[in-house]
Amino acid sequence: MSLTEFASRIQCYVQRHGLGATLDRIGISLRRAVAGRGQVLFVCDLAACPPLILDRSNPAVLERKQAEGELNAHDLQRILGVWNPRLAQQRISERFSKGASVWLWKRNGQLAAFGWTLIGQTMERHALSPGPNDAHLFDFFVFPEYRGRRINPALVNQILVRLASEGRSRAFIEAAGWNTAQLASLRRTPFRPLARAANQGFLASSPVIRGGQGTETVR
Numbered sequence: 001m002s003l004t005e006f007a008s009r010i011q012c013y014v015q016r017h018g019l020g021a022t023l024d025r026i027g028i029s030l031r032r033a034v035a036g037r038g039q040v041l042f043v044c045d046l047a048a049c050p051p052l053i054l055d056r057s058n059p060a061v062l063e064r065k066q067a068e069g070e071l072n073a074h075d076l077q078r079i080l081g082v083w084n085p086r087l088a089q090q091r092i093s094e095r096f097s098k099g100a101s102v103w104l105w106k107r108n109g110q111l112a113a114f115g116w117t118l119i120g121q122t123m124e125r126h127a128l129s130p131g132p133n134d135a136h137l138f139d140f141f142v143f144p145e146y147r148g149r150r151i152n153p154a155l156v157n158q159i160l161v162r163l164a165s166e167g168r169s170r171a172f173i174e175a176a177g178w179n180t181a182q183l184a185s186l187r188r189t190p191f192r193p194l195a196r197a198a199n200q201g202f203l204a205s206s207p208v209i210r211g212g213q214g215t216e217t218v219r
Helices: 003-017 019-035 073-080 085-097 151-165 180-186
Strands: 039-045 061-065 101-107 110-119 135-142 170-176 192-197
Touching (some): 061 151, 073 085, 101 151, 110 151, 151 180, 170 180
Antiparallel strands (some): 039 170, 039 192, 061 101, 110 135
16 A cells, blocks of 8 residues: 555545544554564365355345446445545556456345455455466455444355356455454355465565465465
């Protein structure tokens, strides 16, 4: 993240939550950075994973959008409102231009969560080198009023079902080592740990991960 983008995100957070809440948030982020624990990369072999038992306690409609023009105005504004709208708009346009899809999880017609996938590549420089038929899952978000209902693993599992039905080979996703909620969420999916990176994340200077069995440490 560039310094300009970081400053813009801070400014947006101050406008929404006030200076006190922003300083608390910065303190939490600094403590997480000091604690470290890096990133954990997970893999799912879509051809070999057992049939998923979908969570019927989370009835929802899953929509896949592959172009910005497919998003209705309400859903787009809700996604843009997660953080700085101007920078978020730039990212959305860039992602669609590279062939990414956004998956919308809706409850009673209201957007409750979303996540992105990209086939055969990653959005940014990454030690992961997915094959042409592999999927990278990234930037999942559950809106605050829907948290605590296990929506994130339900969304991930639904996406994996769809990717498997398309004949995709593998799926990859990563989580911060400090993010116990996200790590617990992924344990409710077929994803399994593949590699752990240093605090800086999966850097381009790290050995390229091309899949395989077990867990590899990336330094």
